[in-house]
Amino acid sequence: MENRVAYQGIVGSFSSMAARALYGEDFTPIQTSRFRDIFEAIDQGNADYGVIPLENALAGSVHENYDLLQEYECYIVAEHFCPVHLHLMGHGTLASITRVLSHPKALEQCSRFLEIHPTITAVVCSDTAGAALQVARIKDPYSAAIASEEAATTYRLPIIQRSIQNHITNSTRFVAISKTPLQCASPTKCSVVVSLPHEPGSLYKLLGQIASLSLNLTKIESRPILGRPFEYSFHIDLECSPDLSSKLQEALVRIEEYASTFRLLGVYEARPAV
Amino acid sequence: MENRVAYQGIVGSFSSMAARALYGEDFTPIQTSRFRDIFEAIDQGNADYGVIPLENALAGSVHENYDLLQEYECYIVAEHFCPVHLHLMGHGTLASITRVLSHPKALEQCSRFLEIHPTITAVVCSDTAGAALQVARIKDPYSAAIASEEAATTYRLPIIQRSIQNHITNSTRFVAISKTPLQCASPTKCSVVVSLPHEPGSLYKLLGQIASLSLNLTKIESRPILGRPFEYSFHIDLECSPDLSSKLQEALVRIEEYASTFRLLGVYEARPAV
Numbered sequence: 001m002e003n004r005v006a007y008q009g010i011v012g013s014f015s016s017m018a019a020r021a022l023y024g025e026d027f028t029p030i031q032t033s034r035f036r037d038i039f040e041a042i043d044q045g046n047a048d049y050g051v052i053p054l055e056n057a058l059a060g061s062v063h064e065n066y067d068l069l070q071e072y073e074c075y076i077v078a079e080h081f082c083p084v085h086l087h088l089m090g091h092g093t094l095a096s097i098t099r100v101l102s103h104p105k106a107l108e109q110c111s112r113f114l115e116i117h118p119t120i121t122a123v124v125c126s127d128t129a130g131a132a133l134q135v136a137r138i139k140d141p142y143s144a145a146i147a148s149e150e151a152a153t154t155y156r157l158p159i160i161q162r163s164i165q166n167h168i169t170n171s172t173r174f175v176a177i178s179k180t181p182l183q184c185a186s187p188t189k190c191s192v193v194v195s196l197p198h199e200p201g202s203l204y205k206l207l208g209q210i211a212s213l214s215l216n217l218t219k220i221e222s223r224p225i226l227g228r229p230f231e232y233s234f235h236i237d238l239e240c241s242p243d244l245s246s247k248l249q250e251a252l253v254r255i256e257e258y259a260s261t262f263r264l265l266g267v268y269e270a271r272p273a274v
Numbered sequence: 275m276e277n278r279v280a281y282q283g284i285v286g287s288f289s290s291m292a293a294r295a296l297y298g299e300d301f302t303p304i305q306t307s308r309f310r311d312i313f314e315a316i317d318q319g320n321a322d323y324g325v326i327p328l329e330n331a332l333a334g335s336v337h338e339n340y341d342l343l344q345e346y347e348c349y350i351v352a353e354h355f356c357p358v359h360l361h362l363m364g365h366g367t368l369a370s371i372t373r374v375l376s377h378p379k380a381l382e383q384c385s386r387f388l389e390i391h392p393t394i395t396a397v398v399c400s401d402t403a404g405a406a407l408q409v410a411r412i413k414d415p416y417s418a419a420i421a422s423e424e425a426a427t428t429y430r431l432p433i434i435q436r437s438i439q440n441h442i443t444n445s446t447r448f449v450a451i452s453k454t455p456l457q458c459a460s461p462t463k464c465s466v467v468v469s470l471p472h473e474p475g476s477l478y479k480l481l482g483q484i485a486s487l488s489l490n491l492t493k494i495e496s497r498p499i500l501g502r503p504f505e506y507s508f509h510i511d512l513e514c515s516p517d518l519s520s521k522l523q524e525a526l527v528r529i530e531e532y533a534s535t536f537r538l539l540g541v542y543e544a545r546p547a548v
Binding site for chain 2: 033034118229232
C-alpha cells in the first residue's frame with residue numbers, strides 16, 4: 001500500500017515539494033489547511049507520515065510546529081532542506097497590483113519588498129500555492145500571489161518579479177513525522193527539547209555531558225515557558241558523521257539523565273543544509 | 275529638551291505603550307511604519323532613542339530587528355516586558371465580520387482563533403493600532419481589527435472578543451536603542467551576537483569561559499548565517515544580580531576573546547519578565 005503523507009497546502013506549496021523530495025512520486029497526499037490537522041491525521045491513523053516546516057533561514061523557527069510536536073506523540077523520522085525562492089505572480093503588472101496574497105511566513109520573508117511597495121496590501125492565505133490558485137481564479141490585474149515557481153507553472157500564472165524574498169539565499173528545513181520513532185541502525189542527527197535545573201551554568205553542565213563525544217550542535221534555542229517566568233526550555237539538534245552514530249545515542253542517554261524534563265523529538269539521518 | 279523617541283505604529287500600538295513605560299509621558303514621539311525607519315532616524319540624529327520588539331513569548335524572536343541591530347551602529351540601552359493581550363474589535367459581531375486587520379506577528383499569535391474561523395480573511399497592517407484606526411474609519415459590520423485594549427479605547431471600537439491570542443499568558447520583550455552605548459555603573463544584563471570557531475564543542479568552550487561567573491543565561495539562539503551553510507551565529511543574553519555587575523563586564527571580555535566574531539548589542543539594566 002502507498003504511504004499516506006499529510007502536508008499543509010496544495011500542489012505547488014513548499015510543503016508539497018518537500019513531501020515529494022522525501023517520499024518520491026508514489027504516495028497518497030493528504031492536503032490540510034492547518035498544521036494541527038497533520039498531527040491529528042497521524043494521531044488518528046489517517047496518515048502514515050506528515051511533512052512540516054520547522055525553521056526558515058530568514059524567518060526563524062516555526063514555533064507552532066515545535067509546540068505541536070510536544071503536544072502530540074509524534075517523532076521526527078527524516079529531514080529535508082528546501083531552497084525557497086518566492087516569486088510575485090499574477091495577471092497584472094507591478095504598477096497595477098493593489099493586493100498580494102500569501103502565507104504569513106512567506107510575507108515575512110518578503111517584508112522588504114512590501115515595505116518599498118506600500119500601496120500593495122498583503123492578505124494572508126493558509127498556503128502559498130493556495131494563494132496562487134486563488135489569484136489564478138480571480139484573474140484581475142489587481143491581485144497577485146507570492147509563491148513558488150512550481151505554483152506559477154501549475155496554476156498558469158505569469159511571474160511579475162522573481163525572487164522577491166529579503167535575501168537571495170533562503171531555505172526552509174522540513175521534517176517528516178510519524179507516530180512511531182524511526183528504527184535506524186546509524187542515525188546521524190537527533191532533536192530534543194529539554195528544561196534544565198534553574199541555576200547558573202546549567203546549560204554549560206548539559207553541554208559538558210556531551211563535550212567529549214565530538215558531536216556538532218546544529219541548533220540551540222531557548223524559549224520562555226509560558227506562564228512560568230524565568231524558566232526556559234531548550235530546543236537542541238545534534239549531528240554527527242555516520243561512524244559516530246553510537247555516540248549520538250550515548251549523548252541522548254546523558255542529556256536525559258541531566259535534564260529536568262526531556263522530550264525526544266526524533267533520531268534520524270542528517271541531510272545537507274542548503 | 276524632550277527626548278525624541280521613535281517607534282513603529284501609532285498611539286495604542288504595543289510599541290507606543292512600551293515607549294511610555296520606558297520614557298514616561300514627556301517625550302516627542304516619532305511614529306514610523308517600518309522598523310528600519312527607527313534605525314534610520316537614530317542614525318541620522320533625528321531621534322534620540324528607538325523602541326523595538328525583540329521577542330514575543332508565543333511567536334519567538336523578531337529576526338528583522340536582530341538583523342537591523344547588527345546592520346546599524348546602535349546599542350540596546352534598556353528593556354521592558356509588555357504583557358500582550360490581543361482583542362478582536364470592530365462595529366460588527368463575530369458572525370458578521372469577514373475580514374480582520376492586524377500586524378503579522380499579532381495574527382501569528384492569534385493563529386488558533388483564525389483557524390477556527392476560516393471564513394474570516396486576515397489582512398496585514400504595519401501595526402495593530404493602525405489596523406484599529408482603519409477599522410474605525412471604515413465603520414462597517416464586516417471589518418475588525420486585532421489590537422490592544424488601548425487601541426480599542428483610543429479609536430472607540432467595541433471589543434467583540436477579548437484575549438484571542440493562542441495562550442492567555444503572552445508578553446513581548448521590547449528594548450530601547452540609542453546611537454551611543456549606555457553609561458551605566460552597574461549593568462545587570464548584556465546582549466551579544468557571536469560566531470564561534472567551526473569545531474565540535476565550541477559553544478561548550480564559550481560557556482566554559484563564563485561558567486565560574488555565576489551569571490544567568492536568559493537567551494540563547496543559534497541562527498544559520500545566510501549564504502554560509504553549516505555556519506551559525508549565536509544570540510546570547512546574560513543577566514546577573516546588581517552585586518555581580520563587574521562579572522558581567524568580565525564575561526564580555528572573555529566572550530570577545532574566544533569568539534570568531536563578536537558584536538556587543540548592549541549593556542543595560544535587566545527588568546522583570548512578565
